[in-house]
Amino acid sequence: MKQIPAEYYEMLEQLQAVDFVLVELQLYLDTHPDDLEAIKQFNHYAKERKSLKKAFESQFGPLQQFGNSYSGHPWNWNDPPWPWQV
C-alpha cells in the first residue's frame, strides 16, 4: 500500500487556499471589472500561486497537462495519487 506523506496534504491545502481566493476574485471581477484594488489583489495571488505550484510540483509531480507543467523522467503525469484517491 502506498503512503502519502503529511507534507503532501499541507502543501496541497496552501495551494487550495490561494487558488480559492483566485476563484472568488475571478467571479467578482467578472461583474466588477473596474475594481482596481481587487485586480491588484488578484495579480498578487496569481503570482503567489505560481511559486506554490512550483514548490508542490518539485516534490509531487506535475499538476497540469498539455505543457502547463514540466515533466520529470520517466513521464510522471500518470503517477498516483489522483485527487479522489487521497
Place this chain on the structure above:
Amino acid sequence: MWIYEKKLQYPVRVSTCNPTLAKYLIEQYGGADGELSAALRYLNQRYSIPDKVIGLLTDIGTEEFAHLEMIATMIYKLTKDATPEMMKAAGLGDHYSNHDNALFYHNAAGVPWTASYIQAKGDPIADLYEDIAAEEKARATYQWIINLSDDPDLNDGLRFLREREIVHSQRFREAVEILKDEQGKKKFF
C-alpha cells in the same frame, strides 16, 4: 479548451464507509440540480448571451466541474471497498447489479441524467433567472443532504459546496443587473 489540474478545489474527507450517504449524494452528481447539470447548463448558455456576461458563465461553469469532481470523490470514498452486501443494505442493490461500485450519472432514485434538466432559452434574462433558480435549488439540495448525514467530515465539504451556490447566485443576480443597466449609465453602490 480546458486544462485539468490534478487537485480538488477543496480537501474532501469522509469519516466512514457509508454507501447509504453515497446513495443520497448521487443526487448532486446526476440529478436535475446537480453539478453536472450546472456545468453543462452554464457552458452551453455562453454562446447566446451578451459578451458582458460570457466570462462569468464560463468561470462558474468551469468551477461546477470542480464541484462535480468533489461529489465524485465523496461518493468514491463512501463506497470504496463496500461489499455487495453493504451496497444492498444501503438500497444500492439496483445500482450494484448494473454498475458494481462504478459511479453513474443518475439521481438518488436511480433516474439517469437527461438533457431536459437544463434549459437554454436564448433570452438572456430568462436564462439568467434559470441559473439563479438552479443555484437556489442546489443550495436547498445540499441542506437536505446535510440533514440526512451524520458524517461531520462529509458535512464540512457539503457546507463548502452550499456556500458556493450562494456566491454563484449572487454573481448571476449581478449579471442580471448588468444586463438591465441602461447604456453608459453609471451604477451606484
Place this chain on the structure above:
Amino acid sequence: MFTHYKSYCPVVSPFDPCKPIPEKVYSTPPNLYIGFQPPNLPQFTPLEALKAGTLWKPFYDPYFNPFEKAKGGLPR
C-alpha cells in the same frame, strides 16, 4: 435580530397522523439582501476563506443539521 433563517407555523389539524412540527424553518441567504456587491467588503484570510466557502465575510452563512446544531455547530 437579523438572521438568515426565517420560520412559519403550518396549520396543525387534529387529523394529521404524524407528530406535528410546529415551526418550519427556511433559509434566506445573504445573496438575497446584499444587492450588487459593494467594493471592499471585509475578507477572510485565504485559509479561512477556503474553509468558509467564500472570500467575503458578509456572504458566509453556514448550514448545520439539527444534530450538529445540538452540538453547537462548528467553531468559526
